[in-house]
Amino acid sequence: MQRSRTYRISFILIGLALLCSWVLNLSSGSVHIPFEETVSILFGGKPKVEAWSYIVWDYRLPKSFTAILVGGGLSLSGLLMQTFFRNPLAGPFVLGISSGASLGAALLLMGATMVTGMTSFSFLGDASLALAASVGSFFVLSVVMVVAQRVKDTMALLIIGLMFGSITSAIVSVLAYFSSAESLQRFIFWSFGSVGNLTPNQIILLTGIVIIGLLLSILSLKPLNAFLLGEHYAQSLGVSLKKSRLIIIIATGLLAGGITAFAGPIAFVGLAVPHLTRQIFDTMEHKVLIPAVFLYGAILMLLCDTLAQWPNSASVLPINAITSLVGAPVVIWLLVRKRKMLF
Amino acid sequence: MEKGIQKSLSTHDLAIGYGKNVVGQHINLELHLGTLCAIVGVNGIGKSTLLRTMGRFQTKLSGNIHLNGKELYQYSPLERSKSLSVVLTEQPTSKNLTAIELIALGRQPYTNWLGTLSVEDEKNIQFALNAFLLDDLKHRKCHELSDGQMQRVLIARAMAQDTPVILLDEPTTHLDLYHKVQILKMLQQLAHNQQKTIVFTTHEIELAIQLCDKILILDGKENPFGDPCELIEQKHFEKLFPSEMVQFDAKTGSFKVSK
Numbered sequence: 278m279q280r281s282r283t284y285r286i287s288f289i290l291i292g293l294a295l296l297c298s299w300v301l302n303l304s305s306g307s308v309h310i311p312f313e314e315t316v317s318i319l320f321g322g323k324p325k326v327e328a329w330s331y332i333v334w335d336y337r338l339p340k341s342f343t344a345i346l347v348g349g350g351l352s353l354s355g356l357l358m359q360t361f362f363r364n365p366l367a368g369p370f371v372l373g374i375s376s377g378a379s380l381g382a383a384l385l386l387m388g389a390t391m392v393t394g395m396t397s398f399s400f401l402g403d404a405s406l407a408l409a410a411s412v413g414s415f416f417v418l419s420v421v422m423v424v425a426q427r428v429k430d431t432m433a434l435l436i437i438g439l440m441f442g443s444i445t446s447a448i449v450s451v452l453a454y455f456s457s458a459e460s461l462q463r464f465i466f467w468s469f470g471s472v473g474n475l476t477p478n479q480i481i482l483l484t485g486i487v488i489i490g491l492l493l494s495i496l497s498l499k500p501l502n503a504f505l506l507g508e509h510y511a512q513s514l515g516v517s518l519k520k521s522r523l524i525i526i527i528a529t530g531l532l533a534g535g536i537t538a539f540a541g542p543i544a545f546v547g548l549a550v551p552h553l554t555r556q557i558f559d560t561m562e563h564k565v566l567i568p569a570v571f572l573y574g575a576i577l578m579l580l581c582d583t584l585a586q587w588p589n590s591a592s593v594l595p596i597n598a599i600t601s602l603v604g605a606p607v608v609i610w611l612l613v614r615k616r617k618m619l620f
Numbered sequence: 621m622e623k624g625i626q627k628s629l630s631t632h633d634l635a636i637g638y639g640k641n642v643v644g645q646h647i648n649l650e651l652h653l654g655t656l657c658a659i660v661g662v663n664g665i666g667k668s669t670l671l672r673t674m675g676r677f678q679t680k681l682s683g684n685i686h687l688n689g690k691e692l693y694q695y696s697p698l699e700r701s702k703s704l705s706v707v708l709t710e711q712p713t714s715k716n717l718t719a720i721e722l723i724a725l726g727r728q729p730y731t732n733w734l735g736t737l738s739v740e741d742e743k744n745i746q747f748a749l750n751a752f753l754l755d756d757l758k759h760r761k762c763h764e765l766s767d768g769q770m771q772r773v774l775i776a777r778a779m780a781q782d783t784p785v786i787l788l789d790e791p792t793t794h795l796d797l798y799h800k801v802q803i804l805k806m807l808q809q810l811a812h813n814q815q816k817t818i819v820f821t822t823h824e825i826e827l828a829i830q831l832c833d834k835i836l837i838l839d840g841k842e843n844p845f846g847d848p849c850e851l852i853e854q855k856h857f858e859k860l861f862p863s864e865m866v867q868f869d870a871k872t873g874s875f876k877v878s879k
Contacts, residue, residue, distance in 0.1 A: 363713040499728055499735045505714040506725060509677055514728040514781070515701030561717050564734065 284565055287557055291572050295345075298579040302341045306586045307593070308332055336473070339480055341579060343472040346480075347540045348550075348578025349571035350487040353494060354532035355547030356554075356570045360501050360563070361525050362425055366435055366608075368548030369533035372421050373441030374414045375544075378537035379468065380445045381413025382406060386464045387449075387456035407482060411534030417441055418530050422522075469595035470541035472582055479539050486535035493528035494567055497521055501563045543597055545604025546581075550574045552611050577603070627689065628653050628817040629674070629785050634683035636666055636673045642681060643669045649836050649845045651819065653784060656811040658828035659821045661838030662860065667821035668709070670838065671789050674819070675706045687785060701729040705781035707774045707788040715763040719773045722762060723748055726780035748776040752806060768799035775803070779810060786810075788820035792827075800824060804831050825857065829873045848873075 304315040310329045318324050318333045351369060358367040358374075369375050385406055424437050453461050475483065494501075500521035503511035512518055533547070551566070554573045558565055581603060585594045628651055635645035644666035651657055659667050672678045674685055676692060685692040687703055695703065705726070712722060726748070727741040737745070749755050752772040762770060771791055778786050791807070792800040804824070808831050811818045822828055828835055829848040836845045837856050844856045851857065857868040857875075866875050 496733070499731070499733065502725060502735060503728055505717060506712045506722070507708075507710055509708055509710065510706070510712065510725075512677065512697065513675065513701060513704070513706045514725065515698040516728075517697050555716070561714050561721060 284558060284560070288569070288572075291557070291569065291576070295572055295576050295579075298576045298583070299341055299345070302344065302579040302583045303333060303337050305583050306332070306337060339475065339477070340473040340582070343475050343480060343483065343540065344578040344582045345575040346483055346487045347472055347536050347543065348546055348574040348576070348581075350490060350532045350536045350574070351543060351547040352550035352554075352570045352574025352577075353490065353567065354529045354536075355549075356551040356563075356566060357494060357497075357501070357525055357529045357532075358547070359551055360504050361522075361529070362421075362434060363504070363507070364434060365552070366548065368545070369414075369529075369537070370542065370544045371435060371548055372438035373417050373445070374421070374438075374529070374533045375537050375542040376442040376445035377413040377415075377417030378410035378534045379413070379542050380448060381409035381411070381416075381534070382467060382538060383445075383449045383452050383464055384413075385409040386467065387452045387460045404482060407486065407535050407538040410538030411530060414534035414537065415526075415530040418526055418533075422526065467541050468597070470543045470597035470600070472540050472578070472596060473593070475539055483535060483539050486531055490528045490532035490535070491567075491571070493524050493531075494563075497524050497528065498563050498567070501525070502561075505561055541597060544601045545608065546574060546577060546600050549604040549607045549611075550577060553577070553607065626653055627651070628687070629819065630686045631674070632684045632686075634670075634673070634685060635681040636669050636678075637681050638669075638678070644838060644840065644843070645681075645683075646841075647683070647836075647838070647843050649834070651817045651834060653817055654812055654815045655817050655833045656808050656831065657817070657819045657834040657836065658825075658832045659819065659836045659838060660823070660825050660828060660860075665838045665840055667838055668789050671787050671819070671821050675704065675787050676700060698729060701781070701783075703783050704785045704787065705778040705783040707771075707778050707786070707791055709789045709793070711770075712762060712774075715761065717762050718759050719754055719762065719765065719769075719776075720745065720749070720758040722773055723754075723758075723777045723780050726777040726782075729781065744780050744782055748780040751779060751810065752776040767794045768796075768802070771795065771799075771803060772806070775806070779814075784815075785817045785819070788818070790822060791820050792822055792824055800827060804828075808832075825860070826874045829857075 300316065303319070304310060304312045310332065314324050314329060315333060318330050324330050355368040358369065358372060359365055362372070421434065421438060425434055428434060453464070500511065500516045503514045503516045508518060537543070550573050551570050554566065554570045558569045560566065581596060581599045585596045585599045587594060630650040631647050634647040635642055636647065637643040647670060649657070659670060661667050669678070673680050674692070687695065723745050724737060727737060727744060728735065730741060731737060749758055752775060754772060754776055757765065757769060762773070765773065775788065775791065791803055795803065804827055807818050807820065810816055829852070832848060834846065835848050835851055836843065837851065837860065839859065844851055844854065852870050852873060855870070860868070861875070864878055867878050868875055
């Protein structure tokens with residue numbers, strides 16, 4: 278068929294774009310390393326300055342890998358939510374799922390240190406941070422889902438998501454008031470969002486989480502496509518509603534929660550990327566959309582991180598600010614241009 | 621045309637409603653393959669409730685529903701999806717699907733876990749496209765289709781699902797007379813040529829009398845069921861609406877406003 282061939286070309290193009298933005302991301306940073314040097318370092322060459330090799334291999338490469346996982350994973354969770362909640366404006370940040378993850382993380386980072394006085398984080402600590410954030414996001418996700426069953430109005434759902442954000446930030450303020458300066462600082466840095474501060478163990482854990490989320494989404498391909506017709510039609514097509522709902526929720530919660538735990542609450546990627554992807558891949562077929570959205574999200578995150586590392590300047594901007602600066606106008610543009618966001 | 625002998629859909633003393641709120645009871649019907657059946661009745665009498673109960677979207681209160689000789693409640697979701705398809709009044713959530721993508725979703729019960737379409741699936745989809753004159757429109761997005769075209773796409777999807785029984789909830793609302801007749805004639809052909817049992821709710825009683833093989837009148841009491849001619853002879857349509865407003869003319873099979 279003609280259609281699948283054009284998608285193949287799109288996939289090749291988007292793959293090349295990912296490669297380009299990845300190399301661009303690797304070659305930019307507070308220390309200027311010439312582009313050819315970066316490429317030669319990647320292929321095992323000896324750079325002019327010894328430290329460059331170290332910077333590329335031990336700092337920039339893990340950071341770019343994290344950016345790929347974070348961007349791809351968040352975008353995928355946004356796609357799942359938009360299909361699942363039948364709402365083109367759904368996304369981990371808008372529906373308060375990221376807020377839930379923040380709450381979990383805040384309770385752990387500030388609450389736990391208040392109780393135990395412990396501040397050092399081991400691998401167990403990493404896992405518990407991921408767990409706390411995931412539990413927080415699952416909690417908000419299930420509440421939003423219960424509400425979505427009763428309130429069919431899509432706007433009401435978004436407002437409820439916003440309210441969750443407010444409740445969370447209120448609880449976080451209360452926690453902040455009572456917690457030590459040190460743990461408060463850690464939480465604030467965490468909430469700026471960052472893809473560069475992960476330990477190798479955290480990256481391994483994050484990779485695992487994203488792979489599980491990806492596998493669960495691929496397992497739910499057929500139910501996801503059926504949900505495009507609405508729940509009743511899905512049911513009449515033999516989809517077991519309970520089972521597929523559970524799988525999709527676990528995938529979404531794991532992706533949004535796990536990523537937020539390690540990279541902080543990153544805004545708008547999950548909401549904007551599925552819509553941007555549909556500008557190129559004009560289809561609703563999840564078999565095409567899942568890989569496309571993941572790749573597109575990875576590209577966007579790499580570019581945002583490149584911007585955050587403002588070339589040759591020593592300061593690193595918070596990535597959350599960059600994604601908002603990029604993502605929010607995109608959403609406004611989509612709303613204005615199409616009036617009704619179709620999905 | 622040979623009528624199928626096999627009983628495909630029947631209800632026995634069925635009661636429908638929501639929890640303690642009984643909407644309708646003593647509903648009996650018996651349908652064979654190759655039959656087009658309309659469910660008629662005044663607003664709020666429970667036409668859609670009955671259809672949703674037969675489609676297993678809501679629970680029956682009492683009585684039995686048999687699908688191909690087996691109790692509907694003993695079917696697994698997948699098994700049911702190969703025996704019964706539906707066209708609902710609710711529009712698909714995503715209006716960004718193309719007509720062919722939407723129709724292809726009807727093949728889900730038969731495809732593998734990735735939803736890959738086999739040659740057989742493609743054949744069924746093409747057949748449904750042709751039957752409902754949609755071949756030229758197949759790459760259009762749903763939001764670009766007119767109400768009548770959309771309805772044909774939804775029915776074609778149910779047809780592609782290749783089930784002996786198809787239930788449709790008010791397939792002719794929002795359509796002009798020409799498209800109403802077009803849809804109903806297509807349903808009639810589908811029922812007769814493909815040996816399917818097609819049940820739909822409608823307010824188009826006059827068209828139903830002309831085109832359907834069976835009619836179920838929901839009146840909240842005895843719920844008469846039978847051939848349109850039988851029902852006319854037994855004067856069931858007269859009782860449907862208050863006679864000071866609308867009168868039924870048995871000779872022409874149509875309703876007249878009382879003067």
